[in-house]
Amino acid sequence: MPYADVGDDISLFYTDDGGGDGPPLLLVHGWGTDSHQWSWHIDALVAAGRRVIAADLRGHGYSSVPETGNTPRMMAEDLSVLLDRLGVAQVVAVGHSMGGQVASILAVEHPDRVRALVALDPGYGMTADIAQGFPTMIEGLRGEHPHAAAEAIDEWCTNAATPAVIRRWHKRRLHGMPPHVLVQAFEAMFTAPDAIGVRPASDDYLARRRCPVLSIWADPRRANWEAGLLKVPKSKVVCWEGSSHRLHEERPAEFVQLVGGWLRSLRV
Template identity: 45%
Template sequence: MIELGRIRLFCTGLGAADATALLLVHGWGGDGREWSPHAEALADRFRVVVPDLRGHGRSEVPAEGNTPAEMASDLAALIDALGTGPVVAVGHSMGGQVVNLLAVQHPHTVRSVIALDPAHGAHGEEAERIPARLADYRARGSRPAADFVAAAFAPNAPAGLRTAHVRTMLGTPDHVVAQAYAGMYTDPGAVGVRPHSERYLSHRTRPALTVWTSAEAAAWERGTLHVPGSRVDHWPRTGHYLHEEHPRRTVRLVEDWADSVTNAAV
């Protein structure tokens, strides 16, 4: 548990202190345990830092402010406190939005970004459903959120993965579930809906690798790239929790990307 002044975050680390730092960030209603296989595999070559975001896992649970923007500021304070230097910031879903916000708002802390099925770019029917979903989360908290998560996996996802995430979501405080969702999509300054996403991505100055499970979303984000060396990949026939459905593929992706951006900086 690390006291950052603004928040107390639970955080674990593996690997050599002088190696290139990787920050592995979980998504909405999750915690850092989902990165355990990746952290072990990556620790031979990198310094791996795995936090629980505010309101999630073992970190402090504030009554207010459980939003991606505040989470990004927490991570900036964490990076500074640990003295890792700029990190390769890897985030899934809401964590993908958080690491992009970190890169935009606190660029000195970020070497590059890897965003896996990030929580931005919502449009059309998906965006139209946001107000009703938020009302349900405000009324019933984690229960409808757990139903949403249960439907997010591919049919061939590893056994137990769906149940693990449903349990973790159900253990997330109800007010955190609702505040985080509003912070992603409806609060003033939220960047989850496509026009807002396009504006904030235009301010990203660090190279970014984004992996989408949607071909349409991948094609859209390719049109938003402004930084040389950035890339968008598409992984078809994969559920939303792609990093856990395909852990070895994800580890290879992170290794190759981290090596490329590190070598480019030399």
């Protein structure tokens, strides 16, 4: 499997499958996991005639683990360089959780790169009542048992709809993560001065996206909130109420069908 040097001693592991005339799909995983998260979907997307690029973000999976800089903004810059290395001018960026934040940053900072954006229960739009718990979570990630703290954070990501194999898969991934990456990425998402994960910073930054957005949520309140931000024609918000944060893993066939139909409506 290939690796790409994206600068500053950072090498990204990625896979590149399938083909087609349209922009490739760039799949961006969430916090504390890696591109194996897309194993539920890649074959079906390729079978639908899509080229699919799936990378491990810095600090995650098989990619380089720097001591600093494990932030969504740096991850988005890495992906832009990766696309340069692959000779890919434009993609449909698909991001889950933290990956939804990374993909949105890529769309804002490199608007010519992103033809369309799919955000899956993305890691932004947190309200103040949720955000007040973040300092305690960060303290736990910095403490003596960071993986236990990460597992506790991850508990809100599942519910009765989540198969046991998905729970176990994510737990094992979290326990394999370098603790400093977990805390740096979490802080950068939600509490750092330039973080965009909490409102109103989310509103201001996401309003700068200039591509069509398909946003898929499990929470109807957050779905309604983002619907008010989407001004580009053919943008769409879908809510799979009853699903967990792992909604696309719980409903992979429905996810592939929904994304394919939306992209066809865009003639992508």
